[in-house]
Amino acid sequence: MFGTLTINCKQFFRQYHAFNEDVFLDYLKKLQKKIGKVILFMDRATTQHYRSRKVRSYLEQNRDVIRVTYFPKGSPEFNAVEECWRQGKYDLLVSKYYPRFTDLMKAIAAYYRTKRFNLDIVKYLLRCP
Numbered sequence: 001m002f003g004t005l006t007i008n009c010k011q012f013f014r015q016y017h018a019f020n021e022d023v024f025l026d027y028l029k030k031l032q033k034k035i036g037k038v039i040l041f042m043d044r045a046t047t048q049h050y051r052s053r054k055v056r057s058y059l060e061q062n063r064d065v066i067r068v069t070y071f072p073k074g075s076p077e078f079n080a081v082e083e084c085w086r087q088g089k090y091d092l093l094v095s096k097y098y099p100r101f102t103d104l105m106k107a108i109a110a111y112y113r114t115k116r117f118n119l120d121i122v123k124y125l126l127r128c129p
Contacts, residue, residue: 001108002027003081006035007121013084013112015105021052028058032066039067041125043079080124084117091115 002024004012012034016023032038059068076082092111098104 001085001112003084003112004031004035004038004040005080005084005117005119005121006038009116009118010035011084011117015109015112021054024052025055025058028055028066032062037065039069041069041071041079043071043076044073077127078124080117080119080121083119083124084112084115087117088112088115 001013001015003014006012012031014027014030016027028040031040059066071078088108088111092104092107096107098107
């Protein structure tokens, strides 16, 4: 699952069946198409595939419309999307039963497609560590 919130309350969440550089690249292309010019704030999680040659090349070729800025290491409190994951985990997993994994996947997709978070991105970015 990848997620993006914008300063003007747009949201863009996508669920994939894999987590690799090709999937991340696909997400970036769809994000750029939907949002347009963007400064993308990302964490430095080691599982991210933004360090791959393919992704770095794409970002370099499109640096006029997509820029990347990194959150400080170990600072999830700056990332408003972390709050979306927390709310989703609570809303989707607490006191819920899914008889099949595909039922859970469908619930996740529906949740992030319809839920409006209305978080103030600026407040997250201005928090003091």
